[in-house]
Amino acid sequence: MRADARRNREKLLAIAAAAFAEHGVNTSLEEIARRAGVGIGTLYRHFPTREHLVETVYRREVDLLCHASEDLARRLPPDEALAEWMQQLVGYTATKRGMSDSLRILFDANSEIFADSPSRIARALETLVAAAVAAGTIRKDVAPSDVLQALFGIYSAPATPDWEPRSRRIVSLIMDGLRWGAPKGRGAQ
Known part of the structure; x- marks a missing residue:
């Protein structure tokens, strides 16, 4: 994985963990991507489903x-x-x-x-x-x-x-x- 892709993935995980703690698992994936400073496509490339994101978090x-x-x-x-x-x-x-x-x-x-x-x-x-x-x-x-x-x-x-x-x-x-x-x-x- 390229360094920028690894950074994006880690940022998505950190933002998702905070969002899940604050708002629950139904937090908008678009909002997580936005807060991480990436597009929704980047989120889905790393985590094809919400369940995959939850499991990884x-x-x-x-x-x-x-x-x-x-x-x-x-x-x-x-x-x-x-x-x-x-x-x-x-x-x-x-x-x-x-x-x-x-x-x-x-x-x-x-x-x-x-x-x-x-x-x-x-x-x-x-x-x-x-x-x-x-x-x-x-x-x-x-x-x-x-x-x-x-x-x-x-x-x-x-x-x-x-x-x-x-x-x-x-x-x-x-x-x-x-x-x-x-x-x-x-x-x-």
């Missing part, structure tokens, strides 16, 4: 989230990396919620995109939790599966205008709870 969002865990772990102290990653999970969840109808169709069609995504996200979280526990910046009795269950609880919250800011506050509360009583955490006693 979903894969990209999972990849970005999983790669973010590695990047954050390199750049930040363990508890801060975990906190930032959980905030990024809110953005991922917002996009996924916006695509839920199309994702359900893909799920019903037994699309392979769901085969490894949940385990990849769980592994990313497990790595960040383990590092924070080892550093003593979160509680030692933390089970990554419990954190994941709490985080995915925000997915099922009602779709109100304040869903995203409220979800971000909830993630901060979860992080405060993880730090409470940690040997080196901010909530150490």
Whole structure:
């Protein structure tokens, strides 16, 4: 793929992810192309159907989230990396919620995109939790599966205008709870 075609494709994916998070999967494809600064023909050359665009956006969002865990772990102290990653999970969840109808169709069609995504996200979280526990910046009795269950609880919250800011506050509360009583955490006693 030529460099300009690759840039157009990435721009389309980023714009589509934001549009799906904001307006849902029925966002106009023409509007996505316009916001990306390309013609509708360019969008269709890269993504022949809406479902193909949704599937590709979903894969990209999972990849970005999983790669973010590695990047954050390199750049930040363990508890801060975990906190930032959980905030990024809110953005991922917002996009996924916006695509839920199309994702359900893909799920019903037994699309392979769901085969490894949940385990990849769980592994990313497990790595960040383990590092924070080892550093003593979160509680030692933390089970990554419990954190994941709490985080995915925000997915099922009602779709109100304040869903995203409220979800971000909830993630901060979860992080405060993880730090409470940690040997080196901010909530150490």
